[in-house]
Amino acid sequence: MDMAAANTQDGVSYDLNYETWAPTAKSTLVEKGLWDVVENGLPPDPTKNPELAATIKVADLAQWRNRVMRDIKALKIMQSSLPDSSFRKTISAATAKELWDSLERGNEEAKLRRLENQFEELSMCEKESIKSYFARVTRIVEQLRVLHMEKSDYEVVKKVLASLSTSYKEAGPVIEELMDVKKMNLDSLAEFFRRFDAMPDEYVYRMMKQEAESGGGKWCDVCKKEGHKKEECYSIPKEGDWTIQPDFGTEPEDGVAADYVMLAKLELGAFTYDEDTWMIYGHATCNMTPHEKLFTRLDRRQKAKVGLVDGTVIMAEGRGDVKIVMKDGKKKTIRDVLFVPRGINRNVLSVPLMTSRGCSFEPGERGECVVRDKTG
Template structure:
């Protein structure tokens, strides 16, 4: 028999979990379940290897099986909803109808579980344990259907769907722990502890965590400074290294003398920016990027404290708008290469 064109999933309006046991019981009572379970072989008279030797009795038994199969199809399809029935019309045997519905149920069940996971939300009066139990149940059912949700996916969903009474938990958790490396079990433990600590304890933990981060950041910063000084001394030589220790009284920067200071010849916009403690950025022609440059070139510039070092000063240069790549900028008269996006 030709295989039917099986659709991806049976209709959602068929409650397969209730329908299947009832249908199987009916088929068993009628003596038809073995036909559904094992199927019916093709017409032996149409198979060249069998047609020459088949006995009339054998052909008669095969025809009896076909009659039973037809009856089983009728029983199955008559118990279906209209939408599910339409999806089984192309099936040519009772076994194909059953297998189609079983496969479709698995896919429909998966789709329903995925929707339940996406729509998860903690009730305003629901306890944390109750909500976590609901989440765990859905995740376990998905896992049994070979759909794995990572701990991070589950944690992200939980933190985004907590009730209003837990609005402050996510920021605290992200401050204290690396959410990407957490397990769902550790999240549950965190909530059990969170409910038992005071607001003052939370503030103390946050403060301790920030101090730890600032200390680490300071150590990294000092190490980077030492590396840069060491590299400068290595390549510039002792004489140049000694000169770098001086401070220009024109601009307050290290690494050059007043007579060599570009600050003397800066345009007014650059001078004012320098007085405000901002980094001054020039294009390759020497023009200062300011409001006029924004208007003319369609670029906006944002300067803020960050990672790049220009004569012991730090600034981050970010161009937003017109795309340009591998442009050359001058910061406080110091030429730097940068990728501008």
């Protein structure tokens, strides 16, 4: 008995769908009149008990032997319906009830391991709402509780905070400032996020700055990110970037003719650029992006070559229109943007091209570049 239990405690094999197998097997056993031996088990052999052996009636012994035969039949039916791996794991089961109970127990253990893994691997998807993510977390926590594996409120809250998407990364410092995490549960955390979404951006950024600087780190007041200071920020156009030079030349140093040029060297590993951030270049003759999903219209038939300052030529795989959302919520369309999937890791806005379309460029209060079209 112990050996059978030990073998099956490794869990139901992955090629056995227990939730489908169990009701099908039970239905077959009921139909053949064998379910009672599986459910109630087999009584001990009366001939092995000296007291019973001396007094047992022939009819009672025959009845016990008949039950043994039915148990063997039920055991064979179940074993024959199992995949090879599950059969090998349960081959030492001596009775039909022992086999059934060990598979049922193994399934509970396997379910528990699956749920434990799901909890450990929890991660909020980009663009997933807080409500949807919390519903996923709650569902797993509740299923674990049913299996008598309870997670403390603190464990759940810490897991959620550690697995938020990048769009909610700034929530951590604010929570640490305003709340006692050890006293929170999932409901109070959900309530916090309802209030957090309504907080002014400046308040959130102030909390993040305090958190970064208190740990000896750096904080940038321009892009609102950790890891560098304002004067090191890649989003601030450097001196000369806004200078429009009318004579670019259209042939890089290696002699390969280019349709457009961008007189800058793009270090692909230097920074991680947000998809909604556009870098301003005074030495570029075209607008470009590597992000296909930004396009509202894309014509892949329009190919082009773009030459960089180091002589590299990269390929544009199409041209189309990109819609951007301004800070005030208004939507604007940048037309004739080149789609360059390889060779750049940022959105490029060409000063000379946009100026020719009536746009103006001026520095903002925090060092950013403010672009205005004819409508302001």
